[in-house]
Amino acid sequence: MSRGTCSLCGQEFAKNAMTRHLEKCRAETTAKETARKGGGPPTKFFHLIIEGRDLPEYWLHLDARADATLADLDDLLRRLWLECCGHLSAFNVGRDRYRWEPPGGFDDDENDFFDGLDEMFGMPQERTMDVTLADVLPPGTAFTYEYDFGSTTELKGRVLSEHEEPTRGKNISVLARNTPPPIPCDECGAPADWVGPVDEEDWEPRALCEACIEKHGYDMEMLLPVVNSPRVGVCAYTGEAAG
């Protein structure tokens, strides 16, 4: 069973025990902070869980203000898990699709192009991510997310519940995150440090430790660092934007 760490108390729990722990831990932490610093006016927050669609050992619990936008959520996912080359991304909620836009938006030609695609594929009209979680992701709502429409990293998520907390600075904060799952070296079974395709034809990720890379003289240029993200080993993802 995948494990992860609660950001509030620093303790480790199994993935399937984290939701219950967080409900208790979050309430206790909020009460303590309010007693110490006093609280701002109460604000509505949503508790979200997000994981890799095909790699559920990568997961996050998030605490997001109900008035945070999908763009804010996209921003956090890119920073923590995904950003490599500024690829496009989109959220899917039921039949609705919300797509990423560059700062300042796409120009009219680009918008016409996307609208044309929607029409051609019989897709529902896409909207931008400038919508609030309260509007499109009420508690109980499931959603999916794609980053990069070429070498796509797919995520799935759900809004578990809502609660009120005194207002604080951050729009969205990480409540808990998975412990890095072990990726064994293909050659010796020790924890791998690098993953990557063996050659351009064979696009299967291959995991290697430093010692085996040195021993066999593998070309480092083709390899990507092992990072705690469902995008590990994909495209040019190095985790450097993580913060």
Ligand SMILES: [Zn+2]
């Ligand atoms: Zn905790």
Ligand SMILES: [Zn+2]
């Ligand atoms: Zn990329």
Ligand SMILES: [Zn+2]
């Ligand atoms: Zn090795």
